[in-house]
């Protein structure tokens with residue numbers, strides 16, 4: 001199998017930070033097939049002897065908080081088409097937003113496994129705030145992680161690589 005993980009979610013939740021942690025910054029490869037538009041990046045990672053490819057889909061709105069419905073659809077459709085497992089990332093520091101709900105609504109189109117990942121859970125107090133994201137109705141479990149420190153990412157990967 002191809003073992004492809006896609007990371008999706010609104011801007012600034014920490015997708016690229018997790019991507020870099022999973023693949024190692026030096027391994028990140030920019031996909032130039034679309035010319036100057038760096039609309040996705042691919043990298044390779046390994047966990048417990050399982051090898052995988054990670055797609056960071058956030059490049060459409062790089063450096064901007066502005067995101068349009070078409071961009072959400074494009075990002076999520078890429079993930080649905082190419083990925084075996086989707087990591088839907090939200091930000092526990094910012095809390096639940098309307099854009100998170102828009103992503104969830106598009107993600108409901110797929111039967112592929114979706115992991116709801118609540119990032120920026122840097123402290124135990126923050127990790128205990130993730131419950132509000134159950135309202136997205138997208139997953140029965142929420143993985144509280146800190147992409148910055150790496151906490152929680154091991155437990156997440158333990159589950160994800162079971163698909164590979």
Ligand code: GDP
Nearest residue numbers: 011012013014015016017058119120146147148
């Ligand atoms: P993206 O737009 O979803 O790719 O988000 P980025 O990876 O670019 O991160 C957006 C901002 O959130 C940056 O300033 C990161 O340093 C910060 N960030 C990412 N992960 C964490 C985390 O686990 N904790 C905290 N406190 N900040 C984070």
Ligand code: MG
Nearest residue numbers: 015016058059
């Ligand atoms: Mg990014």
